[in-house]
Amino acid sequence: MTQIFVVNSGSSSIKYQLVDLATEQPVLGGLVERVGEPGSDVPDHAAGLRRILRDLGNGHEIAAVGHRVVHGGALYTEPTVITDEVERGIEGLAALAPLHNPANLQGIRAARHALPELPHVAIFDTAFHHTLAPAAYTYAIDRDLAAQHGVRRYGFHGTSHKFVSEQAAVFLDRPLASLKTIVLHLGNGASVAAVDGGVSIETSMGMTPLEGLVMGTRSGDIDAAVLIHLHRQAGLDFDELDQLLNRRSGLLGLSGNGDMRDVQAAASNGDEVAEAALAVYRHRIRRYIGAYIAHLGGLDAIVFTAGVGENNSLLRRRVLAGLEFLGIHVDPDRNELASREARFISPDGSPVAVLVIPTNEELEIARQTAAAAL
Ligand SMILES: Nc1ncnc2c1ncn2[C@@H]1O[C@H](COP(=O)(O)OP(=O)(O)O)[C@@H](O)[C@H]1O
């Protein structure tokens, strides 16, 4: 019974699972929250991971450890067995993902220290998007400056986009190579990917996980001149602008609440500010759907996934309303059916399959870890 221990160190949490490879089911799992927050008894990710490993105890047949790492830059495009040199590589990318990579690295160091005899593998959020063409990943600024500082689109949530687009092919019983799919990963962080024959050709997040969709606390797309304007006119410095765009924008900035459940509940109770925030959220998603149909040159499937995508039926319906002329239809009854399984929400015979597929980043990390290390 081979088991893979999967560690997902987020900016303020650590999720973990012990995945049995034979059944592809978690044997156990958990979440440590409020890491490093004031009043928390978990001062940092290293301490959090030590506690998890202590609670885990002995008696498990762990064959390898898989770590989610958010930013692999241009350096890491494959699952990578972690050495001291790889640790330094991940550290070197911290400037591109300051909320995520240092936390990932602390988790890696603590786990390697506690389980030195096991192979540890880094699975990068950026890896699935390394297939983007230059036209898709290039920002139109000075070429040399951009190259010198690694400024380009990398894209994120790749583990989820890969897993979900492959699941769509299995669910539809069609060859992955023939499918043009738009994946909407709508969680706390949110991104869209255009996947053509299993290959990512476009995605909404950029050099960092800030660009693209409206998120819980992140603005997504914004005219870069807004930063210059707020610096000059409102006197905000760079740290304040970073905080503003990454931590105090998105649904939180628009409505005072960053959790979709609360915003949706308020809007449903007639709160106009919440409804206006949701209108911005939906409008942004529709812009990407239109753009990605053009990039794909057709569309076979739209897949909703992650916390919001899997659970918010009203949002799904309203995001796709009026797109019938593109062959996109939603069956209201199927859409309302709550389930933990992959499912259609389009009617039978619809030209575009509209699906809800629960993501499972931990299982994907476990699979890739085993493939790289065992
Ligand atoms: N039943 C639900 N209805 C609407 N939104 C939901 C529901 N369950 C979770 N969400 C939303 O999903 C988001 C979190 O998604 P998740 O994929 O768990 O995020 P992450 O992994 O990025 O932390 C939150 O905005 C939360 O409100």
Ligand SMILES: CC(=O)OP(=O)(O)O
């Ligand atoms: C990359 C990213 O945005 O991750 P998360 O959704 O976990 O914040």
Ligand SMILES: [Mg+2]
């Ligand atoms: Mg997530």
